[in-house]
Amino acid sequence: MEELKSLMGEYMHDEDKVKLAGITDETDFVADLNMDSIDMVDVVIKAENKYGIQIKNETISKLNTVGKCLDVMQERLAERGL
Amino acid sequence: MNRVVITGLGVVAPNGINVPSFTHAIRHGISGVHFLQELKDHAMGCCVAGFPKEFDDSILKKYLSPGAFKSLRSTTVKYAMAAAIEAWTNAGLYINQNNSDPDTGCIFGNGVCDVNHMRYAIEMFDKLEVQKLGVRHIEQLMTSGSSGFIGGLFGLSNQVTANSSACSTGTEAVVMAYEKIKSGNAKRMVAGSCEANSMYIWGVFDAMRVLNRNHNDNPVAASRPMSIDSAGFVPGSGAGALVLEDLETALQRNATIYAEVISGFVNSGGQRNGGSMTAPSPAGVKTCIETTIKKSGIHPREIDLVCGHLTGTAADKMEIANWAAALDRRGEDFPFINTLKSLTGHCISATGSIECVAAVLQMHHDFIQPNINCEKVQPEILDVIAEKCIVRGPMDIIINTVIKANFGFGDVNSCVLFKKFTQ
Numbered sequence: 001m002e003e004l005k006s007l008m009g010e011y012m013h014d015e016d017k018v019k020l021a022g023i024t025d026e027t028d029f030v031a032d033l034n035m036d037s038i039d040m041v042d043v044v045i046k047a048e049n050k051y052g053i054q055i056k057n058e059t060i061s062k063l064n065t066v067g068k069c070l071d072v073m074q075e076r077l078a079e080r081g082l
Numbered sequence: 083m084n085r086v087v088i089t090g091l092g093v094v095a096p097n098g099i100n101v102p103s104f105t106h107a108i109r110h111g112i113s114g115v116h117f118l119q120e121l122k123d124h125a126m127g128c129c130v131a132g133f134p135k136e137f138d139d140s141i142l143k144k145y146l147s148p149g150a151f152k153s154l155r156s157t158t159v160k161y162a163m164a165a166a167i168e169a170w171t172n173a174g175l176y177i178n179q180n181n182s183d184p185d186t187g188c189i190f191g192n193g194v195c196d197v198n199h200m201r202y203a204i205e206m207f208d209k210l211e212v213q214k215l216g217v218r219h220i221e222q223l224m225t226s227g228s229s230g231f232i233g234g235l236f237g238l239s240n241q242v243t244a245n246s247s248a249c250s251t252g253t254e255a256v257v258m259a260y261e262k263i264k265s266g267n268a269k270r271m272v273a274g275s276c277e278a279n280s281m282y283i284w285g286v287f288d289a290m291r292v293l294n295r296n297h298n299d300n301p302v303a304a305s306r307p308m309s310i311d312s313a314g315f316v317p318g319s320g321a322g323a324l325v326l327e328d329l330e331t332a333l334q335r336n337a338t339i340y341a342e343v344i345s346g347f348v349n350s351g352g353q354r355n356g357g358s359m360t361a362p363s364p365a366g367v368k369t370c371i372e373t374t375i376k377k378s379g380i381h382p383r384e385i386d387l388v389c390g391h392l393t394g395t396a397a398d399k400m401e402i403a404n405w406a407a408a409l410d411r412r413g414e415d416f417p418f419i420n421t422l423k424s425l426t427g428h429c430i431s432a433t434g435s436i437e438c439v440a441a442v443l444q445m446h447h448d449f450i451q452p453n454i455n456c457e458k459v460q461p462e463i464l465d466v467i468a469e470k471c472i473v474r475g476p477m478d479i480i481i482n483t484v485i486k487a488n489f490g491f492g493d494v495n496s497c498v499l500f501k502k503f504t505q
Contacts, residue, residue, distance in 0.1 A: 010148065010149075010152065011147070011148050011149040011152070012148055013147070013148060035147075035149075036147045036149050036150070038149070038217050038218065039147070039148075039149035039217070041217045042149060042153075042216050042217050042218070045213070045214065045216060045217070048213075049213075049214055
């Protein structure tokens with residue numbers, strides 16, 4: 001979660017970063033954090049590169065909340081035995 | 083038909099990165115041409131260029147999302163946005179974050195995307211790292227990248243597009259915007275054009291042997307339109323932006339009116355009768371100028387100032403002959419004439435819009451920008467027009483009507499007539 005927050009923070013307006021402290025699994029990247037949806041794709045790509053995982057295109061487009069994003073990343077990491 | 087006026091100006095030019103500094107530079111003949119070691123290191127013959135040396139892209143930070151700003155690589159887009167933001171705020175307009183505006187559009191052209199940025203993307207691809215490239219590249223590399231960014235920033239929902247017609251691009255954008263408003267299809271348009279600093283683009287002109295190689299040790303003297311010892315143009319970059327508006331809308335909101343656009347025309351010489359991919363057909367040029375004047379309803383004798391294309395190549399003398407024939411004015415009867423390029427170099431696809439901004443500023447503030455580096459004029463030019471028509475020093479004089487034209491590869495021409503606004 002903390003690493004995801006750090007990645008997301010790079011794409012958020014300074015005045016919105018305070019919201020990172022209170023995020024939950026249900027937090028929506030666009031509606032709640034005022035992020036641009038295309039930037040979430042960048043966040044996923046960075047996570048892929050960092051952890052050596054691959055997330056399918058059709059899955060990426062569904063990752064609209066923090067919880068969904070974390071679930072998919074943990075699944076992929078588990079597949080790699082991490 | 084609606085009357086069309088100019089209510090906002092913005093510029094990122096080699097000799098001024100906003101309207102106040104640009105106005106000062108053109109009034110006093112200050113050059114923005116510099117030596118570039120990078121060009122020498124890459125075996126270019128011409129090692130000087132006109133580019134906005136002092137430009138700082140941090141001014142864009144507050145207008146973009148953090149992701150968009152962080153990923154912004156394209157100088158084309160950066161210059162375009164900075165010029166457009168200045169024109170928009172200069173016009174007294176604000177950015178509505180909630181609603182889009184169906185009456186306002188944007189035509190912002192360029193010749194090619196920022197090739198340095200394209201090279202970065204190609205290198206990533208060739209290193210088999212395309213998957214690490216990230217998501218925000220095509221929005222900057224597409225031809226309509228600049229107009230797309232500008233449209234999104236201001237919430238424009240009339241036509242938002244990019245034109246491309248080589249060195250004619252900027253003036254063509256202004257004419258297209260003028261026609262859009264005149265015909266009632268928009269109330270307001272942001273018009274302009276941009277060109278990145280790119281040795282890759284400048285290098286292909288150098289390979290054509292059309293750039294000046296004789297003044298690498300004296301950059302300010304390198305751009306020499308109309309001069310007897312001109313030896314090619316100096317490449318450049320930047321962006322110009324104008325807000326065009328229908329008169330009624332401008333008056334309703336008490337906007338400052340810099341000028342009225344009273345006519346404009348765009349054509350091609352068809353690459354026949356002396357015209358080619360790289361040379362303008364004299365007949366095409368004359369038709370473009372004559373049609374612009376005819377459509378305006380004014381007499382050519384009413385024109386106070388010609389802001390020419392005039393690059394510093396062998397084509398200068400032909401251009402002067404074409405102007406004289408189209409205006410049917412010669413010798414001492416010819417109007418004053420100048421070219422911004424002696425101060426900026428040739429900003430390629432940005433040149434038309436930057437020069438339109440310069441033309442409007444000269445009329446608004448009643449001065450003529452000097453042609454520097456033209457101590458001795460080509461004799462063929464003096465066979466057609468009197469030397470006094472070529473302004474060499476700062477000149478304060480009432481200017482009521484300015485004609486501006488640009489000509490581009492592909493044998494394409496654009497011409498626009500600006501008049502001081504009166505009710």
